[in-house]
Amino acid sequence: MHMADALLAPAVAATMYVASGAAAGVSINKLRKDDEPSKLPTMAVTAAVVFAGQMINYTIPGTGSSGHMCGGMMLSALLGPYAGFLSMIVVLAIQCLFFADGGLMALGANIWNMAFYGCFVGYFLIWKPIIHSKWFGEGKSAIRKRIIAASILGCVITLQLGAFSVVLETSLSGITELPLGAFMGLMQPIHLAIGLVEGLITAAVLCFVFESRPELLRDVNEVGAGTLTAKRSLKATVGILAIVALVVGGGLSLFASGNPDGLEWALFGNADGGYSTNMGLDEENFGVSSDVADKAESVQEKTSFLPDYAFPGSDSAAGTTVSGIVGSAMVAGVALLICFAGGFFRKKKQS
Amino acid sequence: MTPLFYVIIRLMNKMEKALGELGHMDELAVQDSPVHAMNAGAKLLCTVIYILTVMSFDKYDLSGLIPMLLWPVLMFQMSGISVSTCFYKLRIVLPLVMAVGLFNPIFDREIMLQIGGVGISGGVISMITLMLKGVLCLMASFLLVATTPFDNICAALRRVHFPAMLVTLLLLTYRYVGVMTEELAVMTDAYHLRAPGQKGIHVSAWGSFLGQLLLRSMDRAQELYSSMLLRGYHQHFHYAPVKPFRSRDAVYLILSLLFFTVVKFWNLSEIIGMFVTR
Numbered sequence: 001m002h003m004a005d006a007l008l009a010p011a012v013a014a015t016m017y018v019a020s021g022a023a024a025g026v027s028i029n030k031l032r033k034d035d036e037p038s039k040l041p042t043m044a045v046t047a048a049v050v051f052a053g054q055m056i057n058y059t060i061p062g063t064g065s066s067g068h069m070c071g072g073m074m075l076s077a078l079l080g081p082y083a084g085f086l087s088m089i090v091v092l093a094i095q096c097l098f099f100a101d102g103g104l105m106a107l108g109a110n111i112w113n114m115a116f117y118g119c120f121v122g123y124f125l126i127w128k129p130i131i132h133s134k135w136f137g138e139g140k141s142a143i144r145k146r147i148i149a150a151s152i153l154g155c156v157i158t159l160q161l162g163a164f165s166v167v168l169e170t171s172l173s174g175i176t177e178l179p180l181g182a183f184m185g186l187m188q189p190i191h192l193a194i195g196l197v198e199g200l201i202t203a204a205v206l207c208f209v210f211e212s213r214p215e216l217l218r219d220v221n222e223v224g225a226g227t228l229t230a231k232r233s234l235k236a237t238v239g240i241l242a243i244v245a246l247v248v249g250g251g252l253s254l255f256a257s258g259n260p261d262g263l264e265w266a267l268f269g270n271a272d273g274g275y276s277t278n279m280g281l282d283e284e285n286f287g288v289s290s291d292v293a294d295k296a297e298s299v300q301e302k303t304s305f306l307p308d309y310a311f312p313g314s315d316s317a318a319g320t321t322v323s324g325i326v327g328s329a330m331v332a333g334v335a336l337l338i339c340f341a342g343g344f345f346r347k348k349k350q351s
Numbered sequence: 352m353t354p355l356f357y358v359i360i361r362l363m364n365k366m367e368k369a370l371g372e373l374g375h376m377d378e379l380a381v382q383d384s385p386v387h388a389m390n391a392g393a394k395l396l397c398t399v400i401y402i403l404t405v406m407s408f409d410k411y412d413l414s415g416l417i418p419m420l421l422w423p424v425l426m427f428q429m430s431g432i433s434v435s436t437c438f439y440k441l442r443i444v445l446p447l448v449m450a451v452g453l454f455n456p457i458f459d460r461e462i463m464l465q466i467g468g469v470g471i472s473g474g475v476i477s478m479i480t481l482m483l484k485g486v487l488c489l490m491a492s493f494l495l496v497a498t499t500p501f502d503n504i505c506a507a508l509r510r511v512h513f514p515a516m517l518v519t520l521l522l523l524t525y526r527y528v529g530v531m532t533e534e535l536a537v538m539t540d541a542y543h544l545r546a547p548g549q550k551g552i553h554v555s556a557w558g559s560f561l562g563q564l565l566l567r568s569m570d571r572a573q574e575l576y577s578s579m580l581l582r583g584y585h586q587h588f589h590y591a592p593v594k595p596f597r598s599r600d601a602v603y604l605i606l607s608l609l610f611f612t613v614v615k616f617w618n619l620s621e622i623i624g625m626f627v628t629r
Contacts (some may be wrong), residue, residue, distance in 0.1 A: 004444045005492075006484035007451060028514050038576045040516070044523030045572040046565070048531040051524070055365045055532070056539065057551030069561070080563075090524045097496050097504075098376055099369070100440035105402045163406060164475045172619045174410065176451045177458035177474060201557055210564030216569065241560040317584060 005103030007174035015110030027082035047087035072118015088115035155199030163191035366536035386430035423490035437493035
């Protein structure tokens with residue numbers, strides 16, 4: 001997600017520098033007030049470990065591919081959000097200067113996309129509320145589960161925000177011709193998978209720290225293992241999460257645009273929607289209405305049981321909602337199948 | 352970089368490669384040349400303005416942007432560092448730039464240029480411009496780090512009142528990046544020797560592998576702080592004297608800024624082309 005200088009216009013780069021600079025200023029003031037001089041070497045050494053730790057390849061079981069660690073959430077869990085943010089700035093600056101990973105003028109944007117969301121949004125809106133909640137009951141195992149939930153949710157959400165910012169910053173800079181919707185369609189799903197893996201790795205490391213030296217995790221210390229009484233059982237929490245997922249997955253699909261998607265719109269236009277002049281491509285010349293395409297379309301109509309994300313012959317909102325949920329599940333299933341198939345063929349090849 | 356460097360780097364694990372790159376940058380930064388001898392602040396300012404100028408070029412202004420190549424090429428020559436040295440780092444810069452730029456020819460098909468009867472679309476021009484911008488910005492920032500020791504860059508940052516806490520943190524982290532990366536490289540090698548044929552770290556060791564290093568390092572940080580106190584640390588670092596700003600630095604700064612202004616506001620390629628073809 002490290003952006004290069006070429007992807008930004010000077011005005012956008014400067015704005016992001018100001019925003020990140022303001023967040024850094026607040027963090028420095030906060031740390032000065034805390035007056036913990038011994039924290040500086042701890043920040044430096046932890047930042048160095050995170051820097052090196054980002055180079056470790058973690059094998060993802062059943063896929064044969066590997067993932068990497070998320071720094072922001074881990075640093076803010078260990079050092080607090082302000083010290084974590086400054087440590088992430090330093091990690092990003094060294095990556096930029098010595099490894100050309102991200103541009104010098106794009107550093108402000110990279111700090112915002114990767115450190116701000118991970119340290120501030122991830123800490124204040126996800127890590128802290130979950131650790132201090134009554135989720136998963138009481139005792140050590142409940143806290144461990146909260147650490148896992150907070151790490152995964154934190155990494156997924158902050159990475160989505162980061163990826164969205166990359167799209168927005170690049171589009172505002174006028175660098176790409178790719179429509180915003182299509183660009184988001186490329187970036188967000190990739191970072192969903194990356195966020196999930198990063199969340200699992202972060203959870204594994206933080207759980208290890210919790211088992212070995214729980215006093216290093218400040219919020220966990222404040223909560224105190226074994227002192228809480230359960231407000232909500234695990235079953236109830238999982239049930240609530242499932243309902244939230246269904247509402248989000250199904251409910252949001254009701255608001256899905258009736259217009260063609262960004263890529264389709266950009267290529268062929270939509271005269272009904274008033275967009276008659278964009279790419280200037282017409283469907284006939286570009287093969288969409290050719291014989292082969294027509295045959296393929298008729299085959300697709302017969303085989304698809306949810307054409308255009310609705311039950312066949314149904315224009316109802318319910319059809320759209322069900323399609324959204326079923327479609328998401330099918331995509332997840334296909335993704336899993338591809339993962340397992342990849343792993344299977346790799347194993348065969350090795351033997 | 353010598354061919355031997357590339358051979359050695361292929362045999363290393365990821366962390367060893369990173370260490371090799373860090374060490375190589377340090378070696379380059381302490382060489383002796385007119386560019387190395389310049390004041391760090393002047394170089395930092397020039398680099399920032401150069402990158403901002405490159406970024407400000409219009410996406411179709413390829414001919415206007417090309418002359419910007421002259422400044423880093425000249426600086427590389429003056430510093431005695433081969434231009435090709437920085438191209439190794441393009442493997443990191445180009446993927447995202449290309450991923451974004453490759454869509455431009457698809458969406459922007461309006462013909463903007465005819466070369467020998469072949470029409471070149473605006474998308475192709477904007478894609479090449481974007482990639483060139485990526486290369487130019489990389490060359491400039493590489494040049495800064497390759498000709499200026501990191502301590503001097505930090506000292507220059509302090510002179511422009513960059514927060515002391517952040518500068519100290521930068522210096523300390525930079526010092527410990529090498530130590531931690533080396534430690535992790537040894538750990539990775541040891542792990543792979545015990546798990547031959549395994550691509551990465553197995554899921555059962557996800558937490559303990561980095562976690563152990565993390566715990567050790569946090570203890571080490573306390574020892575580090577104690578040793579800093581014993582050496583008289585009072586929350587301020589004393590920097591070694593940096594190269595002063597001299598008249599030749601002023602000349603370098605003025606000439607560079609003049610060049611950037613000329614290239615930004617006059618299309619040198621077109622002017623030279625018109626002069627040649629007249």
